[in-house]
Amino acid sequence: MKRRDFLRSAGLLAAGTALSGQTSSAKAFMEFSENTGNDLNSINLPIRSLRADVDKPVSVIIIGAGSRGKTYSKYADLFPEAMKIVGVSDILDHRLKFLSDKHGVAPEMRFGHFREVFASGRKLADAVVIATPDDRHFEPCMKALELGYDVLLEKPCAQTEKECRAILAQAKKFGRIVAVCHVLRYAPYFIAMREVLRSGAIGDIVSIQHMEPIQYAHMAHSYVRGNWRSSKETTPIILAKSCHDLDMLRWLIDKPCKSIVADGGLHLFKKENAPEGAPLKCTDGCPHEATCPYSAIDIYTRKKAHLYVFDLNGKNDVDSIMAKLKDPAYDNYARCVYHCDNDQPDHYVSEMVFEDGVTAAFSMEAFSPRGGRKTRIMGTTGYLEGDGSKFTVTDFRTRKQQVWDKKISDIPEYKDAGHGGGDLALARDFVEAVAHQDPSRLSSTIDVSIESHVMGFAAERSRKSGKKEKVKV
């Protein structure tokens, strides 16, 4: 659907005029007035079906059958007429078998290491999904592009700016589609926010304040004990966690970032902060276990959070989880948060200047009770404030407000879609882009995805040097 048609069907063209006070539809669109205290009026943007517009299934090889690989393969479960999993690669036999069996993958299309996928030198499917750990994105992506695959590439694209730029050059050289998994762009909440901004509802954007609260237990799980604890083995947290947010700021402002300055560090999760007598693992009889907010026993057995890493296959009783916490394959998750080999900052602030002097302040915070990105957008004629699931738009000229507040979980197709629906909506758009060989079906080009990664690398240089960094694309 063309943008203008989309806006018209969403009522936003009317809203744009209404907001400038030129038509009587203003009243119909926004009835709330601060003076009268009426209920907020809804912004009725349609949410696109997850069903892809394709004539036949796109064939896909999943490389990395872990959490994200399984997430995208769900699209094939839901819409087999649009996506078919014809191959799986994983170095862990049980994960390879699980996903391959689920999708009836032929024995010769079950691969261990990703190099086996490319060993024949032939293209075996339309596309590959690269969902391996961060340090194993670059090599399979470069090889896949060379062999003519289109690629759904998990973020961050690669571990260095040089490698990111090489992926961009390779995509152009071989004329292939690379969709980077900046899934928030595909979430109805952020799509609606962007469309409202583009309708002129708050005038020109002057500045943004954006915060990503990680949530304290999520921080402990992923960035202290878990896969992204080391900035060197993966990527700095501004990319590993917050490349979504940099990309989102670039997308909402719709102008390139020119410079960035950053600060922050690791405040809490280090050895000198260990309470007296804390053993190396929570499971070793820690005297502080009952009161420690970061206790592994509490996070996994009582709160039952983040259990997807344990390959429990539905057996999430306390004994099964405790057995995993003592299993050498998983016991890094039992470690005391003060005795890990982590270096990722637990607080990170940055200020960015975009073209035309638009500014953005971004802050990533570990110490928060819950996740849910918070965004405040200041415009020349209005203001938008969002909490990650609903947002409110205030018009200074009319002193009226309207709200976007859709419950994605109430829409059956979107029920189990992670990232506010973004995971499966990205899979839909990728399938369409491949089927029609039309990258414009994606929210982002590979060029812009790499641009927002370049912002992240500049932020990290600034955090370390204390200097403002230019962002050169």
Ligand SMILES: NC(=O)c1ccc[n+]([C@@H]2O[C@H](COP(=O)([O-])OP(=O)(O)OC[C@H]3O[C@@H](n4cnc5c(N)ncnc54)[C@H](O)[C@@H]3O)[C@@H](O)[C@H]2O)c1
């Ligand atoms: N887009 C998002 O919002 C989002 C969210 C979480 C993670 N991620 C990214 O997705 C990627 C995967 O994360 P995950 O949580 O699924 O990790 P995971 O550990 O659950 O899955 C990765 C899988 O890759 C397999 N693997 C490792 N080396 C391999 C190799 N050489 N060949 C084939 N398979 C190999 C592992 O055995 C594992 O099963 C990471 O880069 C991560 O940063 C993105």
